[in-house]
Amino acid sequence: MDETFEEFRGFDLDPYGHHKAKDGVPGYLRAHRHEYIRTLNDVLAFAGHRECGRVLEIGAFFGVVSVCLSKRSFKVSAVDIPEYMLMPEQKRRYEHYAIETAGVRLEDYLLPFEDETFDVIIMCEVLEHLNFNPLPLLKEINRVGRPDSLFYLSLPNLTQYKRRLQFLFGKPILAPIQAYFDQLDPDKLAIVNNHWREYTGPEIRELLERMGYRIERQYYFSVVEAFKRPNLKNWLTRTVFRLFPAFKENQTTLAIRKQRTSLVFRIPRTVHPILERL
Numbered sequence: 580m581d582e583t584f585e586e587f588r589g590f591d592l593d594p595y596g597h598h599k600a601k602d603g604v605p606g607y608l609r610a611h612r613h614e615y616i617r618t619l620n621d622v623l624a625f626a627g628h629r630e631c632g633r634v635l636e637i638g639a640f641f642g643v644v645s646v647c648l649s650k651r652s653f654k655v656s657a658v659d660i661p662e663y664m665l666m667p668e669q670k671r672r673y674e675h676y677a678i679e680t681a682g683v684r685l686e687d688y689l690l691p692f693e694d695e696t697f698d699v700i701i702m703c704e705v706l707e708h709l710n711f712n713p714l715p716l717l718k719e720i721n722r723v724g725r726p727d728s729l730f731y732l733s734l735p736n737l738t739q740y741k742r743r744l745q746f747l748f749g750k751p752i753l754a755p756i757q758a759y760f761d762q763l764d765p766d767k768l769a770i771v772n773n774h775w776r777e778y779t780g781p782e783i784r785e786l787l788e789r790m791g792y793r794i795e796r797q798y799y800f801s802v803v804e805a806f807k808r809p810n811l812k813n814w815l816t817r818t819v820f821r822l823f824p825a826f827k828e829n830q831t832t833l834a835i836r837k838q839r840t841s842l843v844f845r846i847p848r849t850v851h852p853i854l855e856r857l
Contacts, residue, residue, distance in 0.1 A: 580616055583646055584608050590668055592641060608641060613805035614703065614829070615643050618733065621833065622648065622699055625729050631698040635723065637685070638705035639663075642672060649676040653699075656692070658683045688715040688846075688857060692723045695839075700724050703733040710775040715844050715857045717790050724836040730792060733831040736799055737777040740819075740826040753777065780825065783832050790842070792834035799827035 588603040639657035649655045661682030742752045754773040803813045846854040
């Protein structure tokens, strides 16, 4: 993992500086290192006792997971918004690792892949950024996954302790009002930064089960679990999390595609200018 991070030295996709770089390595990568490792371990464990070759990562962002899996001899396709995928350094990196890329706006719903193409589909820290009804997109994900393929979905947990406290004291639990202004400000780069809708664990289960998936595993996790030398505060936090797992900040669901969904969605013209049904 750290060797892969070195390839991103001096390259930063965090225009707001929420995570400061250290030794030239983007701070965002360091802050999310434990999540990358968790994702890779989960996917490799799934692939270990199955014949898996093709992987799709939706919302690849820097491309860390895609690069690591390509190094493991998977045939990887990476998808993100065109603004990221067309950056020269990103294009060179993906080409170097023979990663197929596509610049896709998920609000268009359609994915540029044939039916039942992928053994594993990964979507981490993406669903919460979608400011539109995600059902047609989930149907597309179901379409391009092979029978018994893995849909690996990871995102923030709406019932985490921070959200509970914010709600208790009357504070906003999602994007602040200023974020709306920032997104439409031509002098700012707020493309997909806001969390428009977070979900609870049971909501994710309902979404996926109704779309033709069987939930193989669902769990919550927190960054404090990755600390090798936790201080007293971290130790107490871990203790609380053992008693109340749903208080953790993040959630991951491993879902198996058992059938191609037969659901048909009517797409209003106000939602999509071309699609009428999907």
